Every structure is written in C-alpha cells, then in structure tokens.
Amino acid sequence: MAKIKIRQVKSSIKRPQNQKRTLEALGLRGIGQEVEHDTTPNILGMIEKVKHLVSTTEA
Structure with a gap:
C-alpha cells in the first residue's frame, strides 16, 4: 500500500x-514533527480536516 x-x-x-x-x-x-502512514481513506480524511496545519508528501 x-x-x-x-x-x-x-x-x-x-x-x-x-x-x-x-x-x-x-x-x-x-x-x-513528521510521521508516515499508509494512504487509506481514514488517514486522508483526517489530513483533510487539518490540511491548513500540515504538509504532505508521497513517501
């Protein structure tokens, strides 16, 4: 994944x-602080809630 x-x-x-x-x-x-997660619908939804506080990149 x-x-x-x-x-x-x-x-x-x-x-x-x-x-x-x-x-x-x-x-x-x-x-x-940086963390790595699998790209799942749950994680993507959480990122959408706080997109103004975080940055994302493909791992």
Whole structure:
C-alpha cells in the first residue's frame, strides 16, 4: 500500500478541540514533527480536516 508523509507546519494553539485531537491521532505533537502512514481513506480524511496545519508528501 502507498505511504504518505505528514509534517506539522503550524501550531495547534487556539485551534478547535477536534483539530487538536485529529493531530494527536495522526501522531503529531509539535511543529516540525513528521510521521508516515499508509494512504487509506481514514488517514486522508483526517489530513483533510487539518490540511491548513500540515504538509504532505508521497513517501
């Protein structure tokens, strides 16, 4: 299955609680942190919720 790299580029401070929880569920806890996930509909939906806080690249 394809992989996707997700990097947090903006802070979660002053963001709604659901966006903070989405970042945490993705495994992101701070600016500059990068994680790798399989490209599944669940993960893509989570990325869509916080697309303004993260950047993505194909792994």
